[in-house]
Amino acid sequence: MKAHELHLQQVRLCLQDKLLLALDASLAGGEVLTIMGPSGSGKSTLLAHVAGFLPPAFRASGKVMLDDEDITSVSAERSGVGLLFQDPLLFPHLSVAGNLRFGLVPGHPKPQMRVEQALAEIGLSGFGSRDPETLSGGQRARVSLMRLLLSEPRAVLLDEPFSKLDRSLRAEMRQLVFEHLTSRGLPTILVTHDHEDAEAARGRVIELF
Ligand SMILES: Nc1ncnc2c1ncn2[C@@H]1O[C@H](COP(=O)(O)OP(=O)(O)OP(=O)(O)O)[C@@H](O)[C@H]1O
Numbered sequence: 001m002k003a004h005e006l007h008l009q010q011v012r013l014c015l016q017d018k019l020l021l022a023l024d025a026s027l028a029g030g031e032v033l034t035i036m037g038p039s040g041s042g043k044s045t046l047l048a049h050v051a052g053f054l055p056p057a058f059r060a061s062g063k064v065m066l067d068d069e070d071i072t073s074v075s076a077e078r079s080g081v082g083l084l085f086q087d088p089l090l091f092p093h094l095s096v097a098g099n100l101r102f103g104l105v106p107g108h109p110k111p112q113m114r115v116e117q118a119l120a121e122i123g124l125s126g127f128g129s130r131d132p133e134t135l136s137g138g139q140r141a142r143v144s145l146m147r148l149l150l151s152e153p154r155a156v157l158l159d160e161p162f163s164k165l166d167r168s169l170r171a172e173m174r175q176l177v178f179e180h181l182t183s184r185g186l187p188t189i190l191v192t193h194d195h196e197d198a199e200a201a202r203g204r205v206i207e208l209f
Pocket residue numbers: 015037038039040041042043044045046055057
């Protein structure tokens with residue numbers, strides 16, 4: 001599997017002409033960069049910028065490069081940047097298998113087989129026809145992760161992805177997420193308030209102020 005690289009080149013984000021943050025960072029394939037900092041320091045805004053949907057109230061300079069491609073202001077859908085948030089956003093009108101199939105890259109040669117395999121990879125074989133609401137929080141989180149992976153992203157942004165999970169599930173989910181992302185060579189930016197997340201990510205930590 002090809003490893004990708006993500007480069008934030010002298011990225012500066014301003015809100016009403018006031019500098020919110022300045023960041024210069026390169027992420028190799030499989031590397032997780034953790035961003036921490038107090039509420040309002042700009043963590044989610046940074047992710048929004050990398051995902052290409054910076055709200056109009058902000059001004060940005062610098063470049064976001066994915067491999068050799070300039071993806072500054074390119075939407076995540078088009079740039080191949082995958083997102084995982086606190087709440088697993090599964091479509092309620094689709095079955096678990098339907099949700100996974102939705103993530104699958106268009107034109108996949110064997111969608112049914114890939115979805116079955118994906119369910120097995122997250123320990124949910126036989127759950128394909130279930131409604132997402134009938135799953136536990138941890139099961140929904142795993143489906144959400146797998147749907148992201150099936151879309152074959154080139155980089156991933158995680159915004160507090162474990163904060164809504166029970167403490168007991170958090171460690172398990174952290175391990176699963178980081179194992180999958182690093183083994184696929186995906187550069188990842190993790191935003192979190194939780195030092196245990198940062199430890200599990202085993203990468204650099206940048207603190208915003
Ligand atoms: N759409 C917007 N328009 C104007 N200002 C905004 C907008 N979104 C966020 N802000 C402001 O930008 C600053 C950074 O917000 P941001 O959500 O990035 O912080 P954060 O570090 O992610 O905070 P938290 O840890 O609470 O999620 C805050 O002062 C916030 O009020």
